[in-house]
Amino acid sequence: MSDTTHDGGLALSPPPSADEGLSASRLADKYGLTVSGARPGLFAYIRQLWGRRHFILAFSRAKLTAQYSQAKLGQLWQVATPLLNALVYFLIFGLILGTRKGMSQEVFIPFLVTGVFVFTFTQNSVMAGVRSISGNLGLVRALHFPRASLPISFSLQQLQQLLFSMIVLIAVAVGFGSYPTLSWLLVVPALGLQFLFNSGLALIMARLGSKTPDLAQLMPFIMRTWMYASGVMFSIPVMLADKPQWIADVLQYNPAAIYMDLVRFALIDGYGSENLPAHVWAVGLAWSLVVGVLGFVYFWKAEERYGRG
Amino acid sequence: MADESSQGHIPTVIADEVHIVYRVNGTRGGKGSATAALSRMVRRGKGEQRGVRKVHAVRGVSFTAYRGQAIGLIGTNGSGKSTLLRAIAGLLPTESGKVYTDGQPSLLGVNAALMSDLTGERNVVLGGLAMGMSREEIRERYQDIVDFSGINEKGDFITLPMRTYSSGMAARLRFSIAAAKNHDVLMIDEALATGDRKFRVRSEERIRELRKEAGTVFLVSHNNTTIRETCDRVLWLEKGELLMDGGTDEVLKAYERETGK
Incomplete structure (x- = not known):
C-alpha cells in the first residue's frame, strides 16, 4: 500500500470537483x-503512410492473389488474361481493320500490344481508385490507417498485374523481331513515372468517388474515350496527318499517350525517336509529378471525412 | 467507487455534445425506380441534397471516461451504440461536437481487412498489418494466434482458404487476430458471442487480460451477465440519446425494468 498512498495522495489531492467547472475542451487540454x-499534418501523414508500407504491399498482393483463387487454373490467369486480351486486339485491329497505317507488321503488333497493356494499367488503376474508399467502407470504419493506403495499394496491385503482362509483351516483342538491348532498361523509369501518375489519379478519383459513388458507373465511358483518343491501336501523327496540327499535339501530349510511347520506344526496334513528340521524358516526368503530388494533397485534405456514410 | 482505488480521476475519453448523422443515397420517398431518381434530378432540391436521406444516429451525447474504468454500453438494437464507439475511435466523423481521447483508441474488429479467398495463414499476417502491427511482431505472435484460435485442432486448416471454414471457425480466427494486439483504449463490440463454449471461456479470459493492459475498456453487449461481470459503469443509449449514466447495478436495473416486460 505504501506506493498507492503516495500515488493516491497525489491524484486525490485535487478533489474530483476541481475538474467539475472545466469545459470539455479545457479538461481535454x-x-x-x-x-x-x-x-x-501533411508530413506527419506521409510518415504514417510510410509506416504502413508493409500493409500497403501485403494488401495489394492479397487482392491480386484473391482475384483468381477460385479458378481451376489459378494464378496462370495472371498471364493468360493479358495474352487473350492481346489476341483479341490483334484479331480486330491487326487482321480485320488494319489500322497499322505507316507501320510494318513487325512494328505494329508489339506497338498494339504495348499500347493495350500500358493503357490498361492506367485504366484499371483509375477504376479501382474510384471504388477504393466507397467499396471498402467496412475497412475504413473498422480500422485506423492513413486512408491513402487504399488507392495506392490498388495502383500497386495494377503494377504487379502489369509485370505479369510484361512476360507476354516480351514474348510478343521477341516474336516480331525486337531483341533485348540496353534500351529495354528504359521500361523501368517509364513505368515508374506511370505508376506515380496512376497513383495520383487514383487518389483524386478515390476522393471524388467517396463522395459520389455514381462515378464508378460513369468511368468506363470516360476511360474508353480516353483510350481511343490516345492512339492505343493507331499512330496519332499518321492518322491525323490531314487534320490541324494542334489536335495531334493535344492527343500526343496526353499522359496516356506519353507513357505508351515511352515504353514502345524502349522495347520496339523499328519504333525510333522520330515517332515521339519533343521533350517526351520531360513531359512524362512533369505529368507524374504534377498529378502525383496534387492527387496526394487533394486526397489528404479530406482525410478525416472518409467513412462518413 | 472503483476509480478511487489508485489512479484517481484521469480522463481518457471525453465526448462533448456528439452528434452523428449518416447519409443514405437513393432512398428519398421510398421510391427506388429510375423515373423517381430522374424526377428528383430534374426538380433540384432546395437546401437539402437531392435523394439523400439523413439518419441522425447519435444525438448530443456527452460523457467523460476515466482511466481504469470498464464501461458497458447498452440499449436496444439501433440505438446508436456501435456508431458511438466508431466515433470515439475516430473512424466515423462527427456532425458536430468533439471527441477527445488519450492516444489512439482501437476497435476490436479486424474482420473487414480479411479476405475469404486467402488462406488463414495469410489472413493472420494481413490482419496484423492492418491493425498496425509490425512484421516482426506478427512473426513473434503468429503461433500464439493460431494456437489460441484452435483452428489447427482438427487438422491443418490454417493453410486452407478462409472460405472453407465453418462460420464458427472463421469467427474464432477473426477474434484471435483482433485480440493479438494491446491497446490503450479498447472497444469491444459484441465480440464475446463467437465460437463454442470452450472458445468463449478462453476469449473472456483474454478480454480480462486486455482490460488489465488497457487504460479504459468499452464493451457493447446485449448480454447483461457479461456486462455485470466485466463493467463498473454503464451508459444506456436509446434513440441516439444518453438515457442514463451510472453504476452497473443501478443502470441495469432500470434497463431491465424498461425492457423486461
Missing part, C-alpha cells in the same frame, strides 16, 4: 487529450 480522428 489539461490532461493532454487530442481530438479523435483529426487530420494529421
Whole structure:
C-alpha cells in the first residue's frame, strides 16, 4: 500500500470537483487529450503512410492473389488474361481493320500490344481508385490507417498485374523481331513515372468517388474515350496527318499517350525517336509529378471525412 | 467507487455534445425506380441534397471516461451504440461536437481487412498489418494466434482458404487476430458471442487480460451477465440519446425494468 498512498495522495489531492467547472475542451487540454480522428499534418501523414508500407504491399498482393483463387487454373490467369486480351486486339485491329497505317507488321503488333497493356494499367488503376474508399467502407470504419493506403495499394496491385503482362509483351516483342538491348532498361523509369501518375489519379478519383459513388458507373465511358483518343491501336501523327496540327499535339501530349510511347520506344526496334513528340521524358516526368503530388494533397485534405456514410 | 482505488480521476475519453448523422443515397420517398431518381434530378432540391436521406444516429451525447474504468454500453438494437464507439475511435466523423481521447483508441474488429479467398495463414499476417502491427511482431505472435484460435485442432486448416471454414471457425480466427494486439483504449463490440463454449471461456479470459493492459475498456453487449461481470459503469443509449449514466447495478436495473416486460 505504501506506493498507492503516495500515488493516491497525489491524484486525490485535487478533489474530483476541481475538474467539475472545466469545459470539455479545457479538461481535454489539461490532461493532454487530442481530438479523435483529426487530420494529421501533411508530413506527419506521409510518415504514417510510410509506416504502413508493409500493409500497403501485403494488401495489394492479397487482392491480386484473391482475384483468381477460385479458378481451376489459378494464378496462370495472371498471364493468360493479358495474352487473350492481346489476341483479341490483334484479331480486330491487326487482321480485320488494319489500322497499322505507316507501320510494318513487325512494328505494329508489339506497338498494339504495348499500347493495350500500358493503357490498361492506367485504366484499371483509375477504376479501382474510384471504388477504393466507397467499396471498402467496412475497412475504413473498422480500422485506423492513413486512408491513402487504399488507392495506392490498388495502383500497386495494377503494377504487379502489369509485370505479369510484361512476360507476354516480351514474348510478343521477341516474336516480331525486337531483341533485348540496353534500351529495354528504359521500361523501368517509364513505368515508374506511370505508376506515380496512376497513383495520383487514383487518389483524386478515390476522393471524388467517396463522395459520389455514381462515378464508378460513369468511368468506363470516360476511360474508353480516353483510350481511343490516345492512339492505343493507331499512330496519332499518321492518322491525323490531314487534320490541324494542334489536335495531334493535344492527343500526343496526353499522359496516356506519353507513357505508351515511352515504353514502345524502349522495347520496339523499328519504333525510333522520330515517332515521339519533343521533350517526351520531360513531359512524362512533369505529368507524374504534377498529378502525383496534387492527387496526394487533394486526397489528404479530406482525410478525416472518409467513412462518413 | 472503483476509480478511487489508485489512479484517481484521469480522463481518457471525453465526448462533448456528439452528434452523428449518416447519409443514405437513393432512398428519398421510398421510391427506388429510375423515373423517381430522374424526377428528383430534374426538380433540384432546395437546401437539402437531392435523394439523400439523413439518419441522425447519435444525438448530443456527452460523457467523460476515466482511466481504469470498464464501461458497458447498452440499449436496444439501433440505438446508436456501435456508431458511438466508431466515433470515439475516430473512424466515423462527427456532425458536430468533439471527441477527445488519450492516444489512439482501437476497435476490436479486424474482420473487414480479411479476405475469404486467402488462406488463414495469410489472413493472420494481413490482419496484423492492418491493425498496425509490425512484421516482426506478427512473426513473434503468429503461433500464439493460431494456437489460441484452435483452428489447427482438427487438422491443418490454417493453410486452407478462409472460405472453407465453418462460420464458427472463421469467427474464432477473426477474434484471435483482433485480440493479438494491446491497446490503450479498447472497444469491444459484441465480440464475446463467437465460437463454442470452450472458445468463449478462453476469449473472456483474454478480454480480462486486455482490460488489465488497457487504460479504459468499452464493451457493447446485449448480454447483461457479461456486462455485470466485466463493467463498473454503464451508459444506456436509446434513440441516439444518453438515457442514463451510472453504476452497473443501478443502470441495469432500470434497463431491465424498461425492457423486461
